[in-house]
Amino acid sequence: KQEVTQIPAALSVPEGENLVLNCSFTDSAIYNLQWFRQDPGKGLTSLLLIQSSQREQTSGRLNASLDKSSGRSTLYIAASQPGDSATYLCAATPGTYKYIFGTGTRLKVLA
């Protein structure tokens, strides 16, 4: 059974820092891995999707990598800003169309 873990559960950094959020999954047989952002009381916003044949995806200050053999994905945020404060969720597709979600990392960027 696929399990997805995100560490740390919470992170607080000063503005301007580069940071890395981690996502681990137990079964390497995934179709893709998706990173989401969730603001308090809001829905999920898709940030990046990495297909199983890809190693990384980039969008602006965000870069997500995928290493299926080690069961890991990382989300790199460059030059963090207070507006980046949110909960970041990763989700893996274990071979069907449904996703298994991690419990998220709550990020706070201090001005």
Place this chain on the structure above:
Amino acid sequence: DAEITQSPRHKITETGRQVTLACHQTWNHNNMFWYRQDLGHGLRLIHYSYGVHDTNKGEVSDGYSVSRSNTEDLPLTLESAASSQTSVYFCASSELPESSSYEQYFGPGTRLTVT
């Protein structure tokens, strides 16, 4: 623009009542999903559908049902609401497998309180 809408956005109901949460998408996606989000558990899959008249149970399906009569809608019904079903409910849809991505798009959520 295509979107997913959920209604109501907030609902308070009493234990034992039947409740239906609506989900409507204009992406023309075949795949639709219902999740619940609770502190400490993340998002957990309740039910999902791969197309019209198709429904499947997720990991936390007890006490919930869905039906799919058209592509756009997947209503979620709580047969007899329980306090343990107090949660935030999210609907999502995704593309066909031919796209090779299965990227999921989420609705804004429904906050349900069972008293």
